[in-house]
Amino acid sequence: MKRNTYSTLLLMGLLSGAGIDTAVSSPEKAPQVLIITKGNGGDANGAAGLIAEWPSKKPDLVNLSDTPPNLIDMEKYSCILLIGQGAVGEMLLSDNRKNLIAVKKIGMYSHLIDAPIMQFLKEDHTQSPNVFFLKSQVSLLRFKDLALFKKLNQMEDHHLWSTSLAIRSTRNAIPSPAHSPFLDMDNIIWLGGNYTTSSGARRILTDEEILDSLSNLHSTIKRGSSVALMLMPRLFKPDANLEDKLALLGKIAFAYSDTAFRFYANTSMANELNTVETPVHESPPYDELMTLPWGKTQHFASADQYNLFADLNADAKSVAPFLLDPFDAEQTLYAINFIDKSDTRSMRQAILSQGCKGMHTQ
Incomplete structure (x- = not known):
């Protein structure tokens, strides 16, 4: 069970509420911007955060988990932003793709550059x-598709914006409690x-x-120190x-039995x-x-929790x-880009300021 110790330790050392599906039942005067997302995870929460901080008239919001692409009236909008790999992929593969491309300005965010996105970017629009x-995704294109990598490099700061961290999925105005028992924890494992x-x-990961x-x-945690292990679904x-499930949890608890573990x-x-x-x-x-x-x-x-690295409060100085x-x-x-910390730009702010760049009115 120690076969990958070096790789792991090396890295360690180095919407609801913000918008409504208004794009289907048209108001008398719809806003010019539509944000499309999918699901109820980090991307959908990131989309809600964009709407909450939008500098002018709030965009409409559509979640593809509730509204299929063919029911979206895209002609009403001058700019459509696709937020998240799920939303981007579904819109690029849907029958509504022609209507999407006809929109004056399209913006898209995805934490992964997958095959549908690569194909779309290769085309002339x-x-x-x-x-x-x-x-990190742009860098990997050098090995996946050199021609596309060079094309994206030419787009940098004109039609491409890249940051080290994924979009933040939390809001600015969430008040924190006066004191939380978690603040007394020596270690937290997400x-x-x-x-x-x-x-x-x-x-699909194996238990091993x-x-x-x-x-x-x-092996890096002090014996007897307190450890909170946060489980994700x-x-x-x-x-x-x-x-x-209980068998896996039992094995994890046994491995940490020399700590104050919960x-x-x-x-x-x-x-x-x-x-x-x-x-x-x-958990809270x-x-x-x-x-x-x-x-x-x-x-x-x-490192599979892309949003978490952007979400953690800046007061969390020690994150491995x-x-x-x-x-x-x-x-x-x-993970290496996160450890480097030389790029402090925010993906949310980049989308807020440049998402509809090229549209006359934002």
């Missing part, structure tokens, strides 16, 4: 789209899980891979039953997984955790990324 990518790669493949990675972290394999999860997971043998405590809301005034706590975060798959080049480069 009357109006060049404004695209927002991670620096554990992700299964994820989708830029090739479109779903990466998860345990290997956490065992590597354990996608940790477990899709076909895992309750017995399988599991935390959202309400649903805590209700499902909490047992006398392996207690799972309910994600937004609250992200805005805590972190000071002394050492954070460890698996680690890999659940040490051979994942995309996450390796993302």
